[in-house]
């Protein structure tokens with residue numbers, strides 16, 4: 001029994017005034033749903049004013065500030081200057097849009113706040129169920145293991161780690177690379193994403209061990225050149241361990257001939273990893289599924305759900321065909337983490353045995369709720385819609401003499417440039433570079449850019465469930481108008 005005059009002197013981070021917190025929470029929720037509902041009416045992007053930047057350099061706070069005024073700071077200094085990717089005309093890089101229920105799911109996940117390293121609690125079952133659904137939607141091996149990760153880069157690193165450990169041929173976890181007599185090599189196309197090279201570097205293989213094989217006219221890996229490189233490396237005493245196939249390249253959305261890569265890997269006893277960061281999702285759309293043919297033969301697949309499944313950041317996934325190989329690559333269980341058979345430390349699967357993170361967030365919840373909300377068929381329709389929008393934009397570009405398309409449209413990416421009449425070729429790169437900045441600064445749209453064969457290309461990548469055809473009409477007409485303005489300055 002506590003004495004009746006007991007005063008609790010211990011502090012907590014919970015609010016003293018729960019009612020005020022509740023009122024603030026309701027206001028935030030209303031504001032954020034309003035923001036999403038009206039996003040089309042606001043500028044997609046605007047530069048940060050200097051006073052905002054100055055406030056965002058303020059020093060470490062020592063004294064408390066009320067949640068209400070912190071929220072005002074957020075509204076004034078953060079929410080007004082968005083990246084733009086929640087807007088219907090954001091088509092930069094490969095960036096997803098987010099959804100309202102995804103927002104709410106993040107709040108629910110943070111509320112129950114489980115540590116998803118493992119244990120016996122419902123959230124672990126939710127992540128397992130999401131992984132089962134991922135396998136089903138890609139038609140991948142039913143016995144495969146999986147792990148939700150921060151995104152495609154981490155998903156590639158996890159897959160390539162398993163690849164290296166399995167194909168090394170000795171206990172590389174114990175002996176490290178130092179014990180290897182031969183040099184390991186990894187193969188992918190020139191069009192592969194930079195995260196593949198980063199993974200190869202982090203695995204200690206060195207960037208030079210990554211053979212970047214040339215591509216054909218459709219920007220797919222040149223199978224003949226790959227065979228030649230393999231033969232040459234083997235003759236020189238190298239040990240090829242992995243081929244990374246692209247299921248949707250970042251530049252143009254090209255798919256390698258994944259069946260041909262799977263055949264080579266089988267024949268040569270090489271690990272086959274598929275980087276399907278966004279392109280794997282083509283498997284959800286019946287009319288696009290053929291593009292991913294052969295992907296289900298991969299030993300591991302990496303993909304994102306924050307790109308072409310439109311979920312809020314961060315969420316990606318690695319699937320590994322052989323659960324034991326996946327587990328063996330990462331499991332490390334000191335006494336203080338020993339898994340139990342009963343109580344809260346039980347649980348068949350500890351995700352910490354399948355990846356690099358020990359403490360992990362409940363990113364599974366937004367996937368679980370989103371997939372239930374829409375059903376997987378609707379994702380297929382939206383992906384198809386984005387591909388049709390890319391074809392629509394390509395047709396607009398092709399119909400316009402002052403626009404020049406620079407790559408085939410394999411999927412959802414259109415690369416083009418503006419070519420004003422009479423402008424010399426060697427001015428086109430600088431012209432289009434400046435034009436893209438003006439497109440951003442005008443708050444019109446946010447495409448990004450790439451270089452194709454040395455040509456600066458405006459690159460529109462559509463992983464946006466809010467875009468409509470009228471957005472592309474406006475984008476083309478306004479791009480032409482801004483292009484004319486800029487061309488006039490050149491004269």
Ligand SMILES: *Cc1c(COP(=O)(O)O)cnc(C)c1O
Pocket residue numbers: 094150151152153154193195248249250275276277278304316
């Ligand atoms: C985006 C992307 C990645 C990296 O994924 P993140 O989620 O950004 O880490 C890897 N590969 C391809 C093809 C991508 O498009």
